[in-house]
Amino acid sequence: MKKTLFFLISALLFSTSCKELIEEILDQPKDDKPKKESPSTFKEVASITLGGEGAAEISAFDKESKRLFVVNNDGDSRIDVVDLEDPENPLYTSSISIVEYGAGVNSVAVSHGLLAAAIEVDPTEDDGIIVFYDTHTLTKIAEVAAGALPDMVTFSPDGQYALSANEGEPSGYEEGDIDPIGSITIIEVKKRFTAKTLDFTAFEGMKNALATQGFRVFGPGASLSQDVEPEYITVSENSKTAWVALQENNGLARIDLTSKTITDILPLGNKDYSLIENAIDASDEDDKIKLNSWPVLGMYQPDAIAAFTVGGLSYIISANEGDAREYDGLEEEVRVKDLKLDPAIFPEVAALQEDDRLGRLQITNTLGNTDDDDEYEALYAFGGRSFSIWDGLSGQMIYDSGNEVEKLIIEAGLYDDGRSDAKGVEPEGVAVGKMGKRIIAFIGLERVDAVMVYDITNPYQPQFVKILESGDAPEGLVFVPAEDSPNEKSLLIVSSEDDGQVKIYQP
Incomplete structure (x- = not known):
């Protein structure tokens, strides 16, 4: 047998x-x-224009209805609906008007047939709202109160939570102005849209300790909870932890979604531009593009962030854009040539402050005067001109791209020397996705009109893949994995806020 x-x-x-x-x-x-895909073969396959400036800032894709939902604030605020059944032939079909709700729609997100829209009201210092729609019928399902100026909304991967980053920007810093607190709203979708809004009052006593680690609290007369301005949210793959970018403050916050508490503020520190690997072009009036080392520190100040997992550990990738505050009562952006520098620290002051050297560089006047006289002992610029990867638990940096992104853009002939004095290539958006066993990151460069593609499967040693040219000022990046794509090919969808274009790329 x-x-x-x-x-x-x-x-x-x-x-x-x-x-x-x-x-x-x-x-x-x-x-x-399924055929094996390579990120090196990504190419543009389609484009659709939805208006002019402000017409295509953020997008969200729904795999169930095969629709793309696009923020449009060019004229009457609305959400444009684009049919992506054939990704190579996107078709505008209709719009969802949000004029009745408030001043503008800032962000959209999609999960399990639900569309969430973050909407600010007028005045923006009042609490905004998150409105939910059915992605098939486009009918409103729920309306939930959020904090002041909800700037970004996202879902947890399991669809249980919708979270909004409520920026809480002030009307100004003069008498009679209003400075609302920054907050995060957590909405339990499956529990009849029950919401809880978290703030940072529990961290008020940590202001000085955080400052020594590079975290900024600098609004005149503002408490820490007023000063933090949540910009962007990302959630871990297991839907248990969220991280929030506090851009102007130069930090991240970590949230335990099980207990619905903010557990940590993670200061990000500063980047040393005197190191050769971090060299920058600091002048837009030197008639050349040349990277040099300078006695300047850069505040990372990320805009978009994205979480990913390797070997069971969570990591955060950040697009280190940088941002300054300009209000009545606070204008922090100044040029190096307009400050009085301490000659003991900067012995060649006159030469250093020439326009073709460091004089044109825009820096903050809120840091660097360490002894409260009329001279600055240190210089702090906005943004890192790079992307970074951070340990999700400790908040420690494990990788920064240094000046590699700018070098690659210069080599490609895409660098805009007119932005050298500001934030260089200005990384702003980021998306992460899996292609087979590889983890791929896409970093949008606002001032270059391009997207960098990197393989970050090893988060300690990311590998450059290629550059994709985009529309004007790419803001929103969406990765659609092959298994969720209408044509079974991975998609990268890039929406650009200055020309209203949405571009679609695929291998």
Whole structure:
């Protein structure tokens, strides 16, 4: 019996006809197996223009309805609906007006047939709202109160939570102005849209300790909870932890979604532009593009962030854009040439402050005067001109791209020297996705009109893949994995706020 069984199994294993029969039974013939994709083959396959400036800032894709939802604040605020059943032929079909709700729609997100829209009201210092729609019928399902100026909304991967980053920007810093607190609203979608809004009052006593680590609290007369301005949210793959970018403050916050508490503020520190690997072009009036080392520190100040997991550990990738505050009562952006520098620290002051050297560089006047006289002992610029990867638990940086992004953009002939004095290539958006076993990051460069593609499977040693040219000022980046894509190919969708274009790329 055993010998008979052995020969039967052997015959089955080596029989071509049996192999074909098994494949037919399993409905997995060779030709239907997913083809291996390479991020190096991404190319633009389609584009659609939805208006002018402000017409295409943020997008969200719904795999169920095969629709793309795009923020449009060019004229009457609305959400444009684009049919992506054929990604190579996007078709505008309709719009959802949000004029009745408030001053503008800032962000959209999609999960399990739900569309969430973050909407600010007038005045923006009042609490905003998150409105939910059915992605198929486009009818409103729920309306939930959020904090002041909800600037970004996202869902947890499991669809249980919707979270909004409520920036809480002040009307100004003069008498009679209003400075609302920054906050995060957590909405339990499956519990009838029950919401809880978290603030930072528990951290008021940590202001000085955080400042020594590079975290800024600098609004005149503002408490820490007023001064923090949540910009962007990302959630771990297991939907248990969220991280929030506090851009102007130069930090991240971590949230435990199980207990619905803010557990930590993670200061990000500063980047040393005197190091050769961080060299920058600091002048827009030197008639050349040249990276030099300068006695300047850069505040990372990320805009978009994205979480990803490797080996069971969570990491955060950040697009280090930088941002300054300009209000009545506070204008922090100044040029190096307009400050009085301490000659003991900067011995060649006159030469250093020439326009073709460091004089044109825009820096903050809120840091660097360490002894409260009329001279500055240190210079702090806005943004890191890079992307970074951070340990999700400790908040420690494990990688920064240094000046590699700017070098690659210069080599490609895409660098805008007119932005050298500001924030360089200005990384702003970021999206992360999986292609097979590889983890791929896409970093949008606002002032270059391009997207950098990197393989970050090893978060300690990211590998550059390619550059994709985009529309004017790419803001929103969406990665659609092949298994969720209408044509079974991975998609990168890039929306650009200055020309209203949405571009679609695929391998």
